[in-house]
Amino acid sequence: MGRLEQLRDPSSWRRAFVLVRRFRQEPGTANLRRFDPLVEAVRRERAALPGLGEEALLERARSAATADLADDGDLVGLLAVASEVARRRLGLEPFGVQLSAAVSMLRERVVDMATGEGKTLVGFLVAAGLAATGRRVHVLSANDYLAGRDARAGAPLFAAFGLSCAAVVDGMDHAARHAAYRSDVVYATVHQVGFDLLRDRQRPADAQRLVPELDAAVIDEIDAVLLDDAMVPLVLAGDAEPRPEGAPLAGVVAAMTAGVEYEVDGEGRNVSLLEAGIRALEEHFGVDDLYAEDQVGLLTAAHVALHAQALVHRDVHYIVADGQVRLINDARGRVADRQRWPDGLHAAIERKEGIAVTAQAEVLDQMLVETVARGYRVVTGMSGTALEASERLAEDLHLRTGTIPTNRPGIRVDERDRLYLTAERRDAAAAGRVQAAHEAGQPVLIGTASVADSERFAGLLAARGVAAVVLNAKNDAAEAEIIARAGEHGAVTVSTQMAGRGVDIRLGPRAAEAGGLLVLGLGRYDSARLDHQLRGRAGRQGDPGRSVFYTSLDDDVVTEHLIIGLDPRSVDPDGRINDKRFRQVYEHAQRVAEGKLLQLHRTTRRYHTATDQHRRLVLTTREALLADPAALEDYLTRIWPAGSDEPRRWTRPARRSLAVEVALYHLDRAWARHLNLLAELREGIHLRVLGRQDPLEEFNLIATDDFRTLAHEAAAATRDTLAAASEDAATLADLGLRRPSSTWTYMVADNPFGSEADRFFEFIGRALRGDRPPAISYT
Structure with a gap:
């Protein structure tokens, strides 16, 4: 096998790649060699510690609370002590490359570190360094299993610094979660933290906050969390009123034949009704024109059912296990726990598989994984493939990435x-x-x-x-x-x-x-x-x-x-x-695929940007009502006419708590109604392209117009409820109000069928070439 058939030191080309990118001043890369003098200083100081007594070592560890990680001397001393503690308590002595990674991450860089090079120990050192100097640290792991395993394994090291450590995983009740989040170092997935933030944002006045204010995040497999999962919406849902049965529509669509009633495009990502399919639906439901304005709901539902039938495939996009549709995470190949498609599509697939349709959900609140990550003051992380993600990490979160050499030369x-x-x-x-x-x-x-x-x-x-x-x-x-x-x-x-x-x-x-x-x-x-x-x-x-x-x-x-x-x-x-040309064509196809993923990432963010801004405004009002006694009086004064005695009546100590509950209830209901409107809008917004409208622009216009009414809606409902309340009313139930009897969390897999941009560029391409087949064209 010749030189062109193999590349012998895989770490060498990666290091060269970083140097070339830095020389070209490409964004996102960092030169981690600048920290080599600090690493050498750590090794020299650590060399004197094995002879130190246990009590003396612990005293030095616990004095780290006064350290300043921005000071080179303090950073060196802290890592030297942490390294010796790791050797004694964990049986793990850091290599030089692990120290290099820890120094870089404590200086808020992202590190690319090959598989098997000891990232778990690096995470212990970094988390200990941040927490010992007073930060609240969340170590965000790839899954619950790793979070629990690493929390247990690292506890002896953290204890030497006087730090507590816990994991937050599925199955923990509210009290256990509350206690775990009060630890100095918390191991969890970003999904667990995100779901608990959503629960906090719906908490009533008498409930404790689960998650303290986000501070520092150490993210394992950072590219998986901030790129592969970044655009996954995390949803808090409550029980909702049942929706009309969709079985008749599912039956009509299931009887359709590809090429007769519908057609799937060449790349298998888009499906459309043909004339025979349109006639079949119109005849079955007794409508004259499926594309009439008053039939948009049926048209949308038909497209969703057709997508479920023709484009979403068992054992590729999902499996059926224990009578449930369980989605598969494309980037990881595993079941995506608690993940589902939007209600309409998910229900359509359940009907396609002949299993019970799960309860309809009312969205109470939601946010993207990326939004959770952006909430931390300090973010650092590591991965075996962070280098390839450096530009995206710089663009999305202003993080710079450098590569760490392997401890031993790679011979793969x-x-x-x-x-x-x-x-x-x-x-x-x-x-x-x-x-x-x-x-x-x-x-x-x-x-x-x-x-x-x-x-x-x-x-x-x-x-x-x-x-x-x-x-x-x-x-x-x-x-x-x-x-x-x-x-x-x-x-x-x-x-x-x-x-x-x-x-x-x-x-x-x-x-x-x-x-x-x-x-x-x-x-x-x-x-x-x-x-x-x-x-x-x-x-x-x-x-x-x-x-x-x-x-x-x-x-x-x-x-x-x-x-x-x-x-x-x-x-x-x-x-x-x-043929060398075809190897280049294959590589080009992959670059096109990556470009489409990036475009989908950016499009999804744009769909959520306005919602995130609106959520911040709602949360500002909500938190003020919970924490600031003066906020209630100001709120009630604004919703009643000047001179009304009602604000004074409801700010009396005996009535204040109920007034807060009512205001929060109606604010939450208005926000939930707004989000559910947007969820329904997303399912059919792509049809706006048929009217030559920009779906994203139309979505944002509708979302913004509806949000303008939200505050007035909540205020009017609060005023009406309090005005009609009797003097002996003490709870929401006494006022005839009910929060959802049950809530649950899940993740939404966003549109798996491509974007409107794909179809637009395909149309333009056909027009430019006059339908003549090119040597290579884009789908």
Whole structure:
């Protein structure tokens, strides 16, 4: 295998890449070598500490409360002590590269650190440094399992500094959560923190706040949290009135045939009704014109049902388990806990699968994951693929990213992609490669794009006599056990992207001699960053290893983004393409995919920008009513005519608390009504493009106009309720008011069908080329 077929030190090209980006003054990168003198000073000071007695060491640790992390001397002293405490209490002695990462993060940089280089210990050191100097620290982990594990593992180190530590995970009641958030260091997912913030924003006057004011965040796998999950809306919902049954519509749509009543576009991302489909709906529901203004609700519901039927696929976008539709996180390949699509689409899929439709939800409040992250005063983090995300992190959160070298030289071999004409030929070649590696005793990890792909490829291997363990969203509870054995001699593991985060694959006996772990990707992901995560499973801490991607022109990353109107010039008998142009086309398709993801990210943010501003105004009023006694009198004075005695009546000590409850109730109800209006608007706003309107502009106009009425609506309802209240009324129930009897949280998977911008540019492209097929065009 020649030099063009492999890149031997994967860390070297990454370091060179950073230097080139800095030379070109590209945004987001940082030179972490500037902190090398501090790292050397930490190592020198730490060298004198092993002979220090336990009490003396603890005294030095607890004196860190007076340290200033902006002062070089204080930072060096604190990390030296923390390193010695880690050695004694955790049995972990930091390497120089781990100290370099800790120094950089304590100076508010993001670090790119390869898999297996000890990011967990780095997190302990950084969290201890921030908390010891008086900050409230949240360490945001990838999942509940890691949050609980790391909180337990790091507790002895934090205790040496006089710091408390706790984890916030699913299943904890309000009291336990309240106590955990009062710890100096809190381990949790960003979703847990976000949901609890939403609960706080709906709390009544007599309830304690769960989450103290956000201060410092240390984010593990920072690119996954702030890029992959950033635009996920976190929702607090309450029970709502049942909506009309949609089964008749689902039945009509299920009976439709592709190419007759509807058509799916070439990339499989958009679906539209044909004349026969329109007639079928009009005849079934007895309407003259499905596109008439008074039928917009039926038209929207029909499009949602059609999307569910034709575009959302079982074992690709979701699985069905325990009688429930459970979404799959594309970036991680695992079940997305408590995640659902907007009510209309989710219910349509449940009807499609013939399972019970879940309770209709009324949105009480919601916010994006990114909004949670922006709430912290200090943000730092680490990841094995932060470098590729540096520009986005700089753009979104003004964070600068640098790379940390590996502790030992990397010897993993990254082979050039093997590109095939079809997915069938790609899979045959990949299965042959896996079989040969297995027979040689080399452990193999195969990365696939979906549950269906993982099961299908495992079947191909079984036909060749290769028994593979499958890891996907259907058995994610067994992840730790499966991954623990993936590096054993001769092991074969077929996995979705879920095997790419938060776990190490250690080589078993004889596995290194067989060549170390072979990572084989079946097709590339829409983001090169996810490909690099998969590659990073091999070659940890200087282990031998190899990675290669088997790709084809049938891969989604190509078919969903490009139309290729030319043939390769050189193809082997087994279907392998040797035409350099086509390797470039494939890479270009992935860049197009990444561009679309970025555009969707920005579009989603624009849809939420106005709502976030409106929420801040509502919360300002709400918090003032909760905390400031004078705020109630001012509020009531404004809602009654001048000279009215009612404000004085309701600000008396005996009546004040009920008046606050009533004002909060109506403010919350008005806000919930506003959000539910926007949720319904989002489901059908794309249809505005049919009238040559900009959906985003129309959405923001409607949202802003409706918000202008919200304060007046809440004030009028508060005035009417209090004016009609009897003197013996003491609770909301006495006034005939009821908050939702139950609430729950979930995440919304945003529009999975692409953006209106995609369709617009496709239309323009056809117009410019006069419907002549180009060599390569965009979908």
